[in-house]
Amino acid sequence: MSETLLRIEKLSAGYGPVPVLFDVDLTVGRGEIVALVGSNGAGKTTLLRAVSRVIKAEGTLEFDGADLLPLPPEAAFMRGLVQVPEGRQLFGKMTVEENLRMGAFRRKDKSGLNESFERVYELFPRLKERRRQLAGNMSGGEQQMCAMGRALMAAPKLLLIDEMSLGLAPVVVDQLLEVLTDIRSQGVTVLLVEQDVFAAFSVADRGYVMETGRVVGEGSIAELQNDPAVREAYLGA
Amino acid sequence: MLLAQILTNGVLLGGLYGLMALGMALVWGVLNIVNLAHGAMIMLGGYAVYYLFAGLGVDPFLALPIATLGMFVFGYLLQRFVLNLVVRSAMLNTLLITFGLNVVITYLAQLAFSADFRTINPGYAGSNIAVFGITVPLVNFAAFAIAIVLAGAIWLLLNKMPLGRAIRATSQNLIAARLYGVNPRQLYAVTFGIGAALAGAAGGLYGTIAHLTPYIGASLTAKSFVIAIIGGLSNPFGVILGGIFVGVAESLTALYFGPTYSDVISFGLLVVVLIVRPARALRTA
Numbered sequence A: 001m002s003e004t005l006l007r008i009e010k011l012s013a014g015y016g017p018v019p020v021l022f023d024v025d026l027t028v029g030r031g032e033i034v035a036l037v038g039s040n041g042a043g044k045t046t047l048l049r050a051v052s053r054v055i056k057a058e059g060t061l062e063f064d065g066a067d068l069l070p071l072p073p074e075a076a077f078m079r080g081l082v083q084v085p086e087g088r089q090l091f092g093k094m095t096v097e098e099n100l101r102m103g104a105f106r107r108k109d110k111s112g113l114n115e116s117f118e119r120v121y122e123l124f125p126r127l128k129e130r131r132r133q134l135a136g137n138m139s140g141g142e143q144q145m146c147a148m149g150r151a152l153m154a155a156p157k158l159l160l161i162d163e164m165s166l167g168l169a170p171v172v173v174d175q176l177l178e179v180l181t182d183i184r185s186q187g188v189t190v191l192l193v194e195q196d197v198f199a200a201f202s203v204a205d206r207g208y209v210m211e212t213g214r215v216v217g218e219g220s221i222a223e224l225q226n227d228p229a230v231r232e233a234y235l236g237a
Numbered sequence B: 001m002l003l004a005q006i007l008t009n010g011v012l013l014g015g016l017y018g019l020m021a022l023g024m025a026l027v028w029g030v031l032n033i034v035n036l037a038h039g040a041m042i043m044l045g046g047y048a049v050y051y052l053f054a055g056l057g058v059d060p061f062l063a064l065p066i067a068t069l070g071m072f073v074f075g076y077l078l079q080r081f082v083l084n085l086v087v088r089s090a091m092l093n094t095l096l097i098t099f100g101l102n103v104v105i106t107y108l109a110q111l112a113f114s115a116d117f118r119t120i121n122p123g124y125a126g127s128n129i130a131v132f133g134i135t136v137p138l139v140n141f142a143a144f145a146i147a148i149v150l151a152g153a154i155w156l157l158l159n160k161m162p163l164g165r166a167i168r169a170t171s172q173n174l175i176a177a178r179l180y181g182v183n184p185r186q187l188y189a190v191t192f193g194i195g196a197a198l199a200g201a202a203g204g205l206y207g208t209i210a211h212l213t214p215y216i217g218a219s220l221t222a223k224s225f226v227i228a229i230i231g232g233l234s235n236p237f238g239v240i241l242g243g244i245f246v247g248v249a250e251s252l253t254a255l256y257f258g259p260t261y262s263d264v265i266s267f268g269l270l271v272v273v274l275i276v277r278p279a280r281a282l283r284t285a
């Protein structure tokens, strides 16, 4: 495995007094696409929230060699850790273009900014057509594209994506998966949380399986696909 | 002719009312704080201009930007070190703390400035221009023009500048804004500072056309509240229009029913507006 970008060791987190994650270990190497799968309520979203520093956590959480635990979300973001959150969380009363600009809110390089705009519009021509439309008035697929575009505008080192495929037509899912492979080739690392295990495994290098707040399986995609338990629970075979 | 004159007076005064309400609407929309000390901050801006003028001989319209800037700093620090504790907490908490703030500011102002009436009275205070037989007091006209310009500046800030976009984004979705690099404490403090600065500007202008006392805050807060509800929280020009509406309504009431009723009218309007305008129309900043 390549150099570690994100290191999670014995991480515990929860909501107030309610513990949700127990001693989670997970690493993501630079340039990888890592899939994280698990049934509803397993704690995948909670893990991403802990990594993005939206909720408190204990254990080890290192990103790009630095300790993330003491940082607020905006500081984690500044280091290149960018999340496409569950439910998209767009700024619904702002236009598509304004949402994209918010992705680049903290960027200083104005020339790189125009390039990013062009790239996002090239990846999602639909966003360019709709750039003056309010994000909240777009279809689910368009909103997901907008959420992805907003994240890409931030020039991420690590992209955390939560339920990218939820509620989208298979064509759109395929298109978004293609975008993932494409941005990986540009040096972006991805941690992908997915209900659609087939989709996730089709682009990922490695995967983790979570159940009730714990990691219960990990390995290369080939290993996971041959694991009888994973096959039964997630691949319907 | 009398009616035209009355309407003109109402519109000019109403623009200033709109400016008073603008800062309150901004803070309400973004921080979800109904700032009951807003009128007291208008009062402070008025006294700042008064002392710069009466004490140091600075022209009121030059003193205005100084007072505005001073009130920005005041608001920023207040938010950063006091009000950040209650941002987005239950409405009752924010009402209580800003109510307390209003009492404290008013009390300290009475100690510092005394309860005497003050007016900011530059040499040109009584000057008028006549347009089609209507008398337009120069100072009122300047106050109106400044209100429009400041509303335009706020519109530009909110819609065309990164800071303003971040302000709107934060009011729409706090978590997403944080995930994309917004530091809410900083942003709330800046927003509250802008609200206080607008109050300061409005207060300085108000002092050139009306009496200042330490006690004007409460009724100006109430008026700003009514106008913010009429004008909505999202569009600065909507707030100015709301102010003009109230200003005209006040002038007409004074004309037809006598001046004692003009203070009552804004509360009558409040009741009407709360009935016809659904509350959700407000939450669109």
Ligand SMILES: Nc1ncnc2c1ncn2[C@@H]1O[C@H](COP(=O)(O)OP(=O)(O)OP(=O)(O)O)[C@@H](O)[C@H]1O
Pocket: A015, A018, A020, A038, A039, A040, A041, A042, A043, A044, A045, A046, A047, A086, A195
């Ligand atoms: N805001 C919250 N407050 C309290 N408990 C929560 C909160 N959000 C999630 N939980 C609980 O934490 C557990 C894990 O939820 P989480 O959202 O992380 O699951 P998930 O793996 O993302 O599920 P899904 O696939 O359905 O999105 C669940 O039992 C859930 O009830």
Ligand SMILES: [Mg+2]
Pocket: A044, A045, A046, A086, A162, A163
């Ligand atoms: Mg989830």
